[in-house]
Amino acid sequence: MLKNIQGGYPLFIRQRLSLYRQIHTPRLYDGSSSRRKEKLTGFLAFKKIITSVLDNEVEKRKHTWKSRLPDLQLKYDPREIGGFDTFGVSPLVVQALNQTFPEVKDPTETQKKILSVLGSGFSVIAKETQGSGKSFSALLHALSRPRALTYLGKPATTTLILVKTSSLARQYELQLLRILDRFDGETAKVAQFLYRCNDKTEEKAQLEKWKTLEPPHIIVATPQRLLDAILESGSPNGLGLSDLRLIICDDAEFLFVDGATSMAKKKNKKKKPAESVMNYLLELRDSERDPKLGTPIRKQSAQMAFFIDTMSSEFIQMLQKRNWVNWENLKMVGVSAMSHEKDGKELLLPSNVKVSAVIASESGDLEDLTPFDLDNSEELHSDIGYLMDLNYKKHRVYLKSQSRGDQEATRFAKNELLPRIMENLSGQVLLLHDESESSIKVQKQIEAEGFYSKIFNLHDDFSNFFHPGFQDFSPENPHVLISNVQNVIGLTFKNLQNIVCLGVDTFIDPRSLAMLGGRFRPASGLVKLHSNNGSAPNLVFVFPKSDFGYIERKAFERSLLKIGGPVLVPLTKTPETGFDKSDYKDFFDDIEDTEAIHEVY
Known part of the structure; x- marks a missing residue:
């Protein structure tokens, strides 16, 4: 049960838990293809028991919650009103x-x-x-x-x-x-x-x-x-x-x-x-x-x-x-998934966050990523989709191991793309790059375009760096805070309104998207999933066209689905060119088993 503090499980749930814990299976990829599918199916069934059956049991027994509280053996009652x-x-x-x-x-x-x-x-x-x-x-x-x-x-x-x-x-x-x-x-x-x-x-x-x-x-x-x-x-x-x-x-x-x-x-x-x-x-x-x-x-x-x-x-x-x-x-x-649900998908991103994705060509053109059809909930929990997610990480690790010349963030800066992107955003910006990039190089490029910036470091307290509605930028009050995306995990930035992520590897799975969305905080430092107060914060991804193929596009689509399916908001107002949506769909429709996944990834 994920909705309330758990007390004793119902008997039939305890029996299933006990049976599952007795099975010490090896890694998912050990054994034959049929054995892998059997393990995966068993795990998804177990997860469904935990997330669905228990929640349904709680819904049936809501009227007995008060009488069941002593069974939890809690010294403090979480329903109390107080400090x-x-x-x-x-x-x-x-x-x-x-x-x-x-x-x-x-x-x-x-x-x-x-x-x-x-x-x-x-x-x-x-x-x-x-x-x-x-x-x-x-x-x-x-x-x-x-x-x-x-x-x-x-x-x-x-x-x-x-x-x-x-x-x-x-x-x-x-x-x-x-x-x-x-x-x-x-x-x-x-x-x-x-x-x-x-x-x-x-x-x-x-x-x-x-x-x-x-x-x-x-x-x-x-x-x-x-x-x-x-x-x-x-x-x-x-x-x-x-x-x-x-x-x-x-x-x-x-x-x-x-x-x-x-x-x-x-x-x-x-x-x-x-x-x-x-x-x-x-x-x-x-x-x-x-x-x-x-x-x-x-x-x-x-x-x-x-x-x-x-x-x-x-x-x-x-x-x-x-x-x-x-x-x-x-x-x-x-x-529970039912309490923060949007069209059958769990909502892990504050509802007022506007997500945009921009494709940057080698010549310096900026185009809005073609929106996804984020209503395919069947694919979300499929076995093939799950294996796609696992293999995508290996795919990106392999590509990162290959020398590809200029790093993404520096390349964006050299093409003067960053100033054009930030001109579409009002107020200060948290500019993130992946861990292979240098913040110093990025800073030199954007300051050459007249933007004051500061690089994130451990010594300073950046929780109050951002100020709502602030426009009078100077070296003492910079426009941009630059950081490796890894450095901001779990950090609180009060009054943050704009995040710009440079490159494909600033996200890798739904956790990274949810983590980025969690950086938007009001003055209190706490986030409400359903909030219409204040101006909507902007989460902008900038992907190089040369490094954003079908596999990367599919990973981004599935990650959006898993965090609640936010609709992409156009930033540049220029539609993407050269993308064949039907060919993209056919490419993944042909993947029907594990062997096909390994061939593609």
Whole structure:
């Protein structure tokens, strides 16, 4: 059930779950074609049970929700009306919150549910759109938790927050330090941070704190940086992580599943860093022994919190194969597909966002991408379509490994396309390129055209960079903020109204589109899916004609379908030329099996 916090499953659902968990199947692509189809069909059937049957069961039993609440064993009632302290946040933390973020008055519905579940001692998988307050609620809960102690009574680290990027770790750091400034005492004893910096001196300073101070109450870290720090410590428990009480994985689908904005040049079969961290923590907890008696020390299992924006099938498969979560102690928080539905498709993009796609030719012509027929819901959940999505990532990795001369963003700038695109947008712009491009090169080109710009970096706070209706641009108040698309995962940009994405690889799947749409935030920093307030924000994709074939077009079409099917809005008012819609349809109609997919991709 994805609509409410889950209590006990109905018996027939528990039986299906138990049966499915007993099947330890290998990877999807192992075995014969018929076997692959059998596994895929079985997984889609299981996913349908979780997302549909349970929701239908809840709809039938709505009148018994109040009587079933005690069965959930929740200490806090998520239906209550009240402030953060009503849902377990410490009064001292609430006081500091009111002083630091006066615009944050009461918790959102999502925050109430997450705080109620975590405050009641349960693990949680929270599925909600970006901007619903998941991360902030976890931060407040972590600050309110009592300090963990070792079996000898010494202070230990209580909470570990894993994030995908250094920029998101830095955002956590800025928010935490602002709150902690309201308290007396040394902030490093409460929270410490581990992430990659451009300045190696800062990285050394991060590790020095571990050597000179007691373990912090909260750690915020990127997975690879944490692994490196563990190795540098010279001891299995050198960072004192064996007594963790809570592990939070923010944007978990980005942490554990390839795709979205990461385009590796080589096929990498190694474990994701976040997966290695989780395995290390479990082994560390189970392996610690009493130094005098040599007997194992029984430790309390840590609560787990996975925050996701889309119910990725890859993420579900990964989680089911790992022994990280006590499923009997797990609750789900989120929305069912029925509650945010548009023409039968789940809505993952705020309804007021205008999506445009522009095709740029080598000669410098700009044309609006031919709109898609976004009413083909049958293809959305087909087996062939699912395999197309998986093979598209491999297809783009292969193309990225080939040297193709100028990078896309620089090529756009050289052809003076960027100024012409930005002239169609009112106000400041967040300009994104893929990770293979240089922000400095892009900046030189657009500043040559008279646009003031700034490159995103870890040291500055860009949450208030954008100002509504601002037009008086200068070096101190730039027109454009330039960034690698990977750097903005999970970040909050208040009052952002325009995003321009340069190149095909600024998106790779629906998660990346949903992630980009989640960057549009009002002054409160929270997003509402259905909102007609204020001017409509613009999400613009610019694709080079030479690198946007049928395969890329189909991936973009399917991604739009999966986030709710927003209709493309013309930007240049010039229709696309040279595109044969019937030939495009016939090209994919001929793909009927797995072998045909491998031939095309």
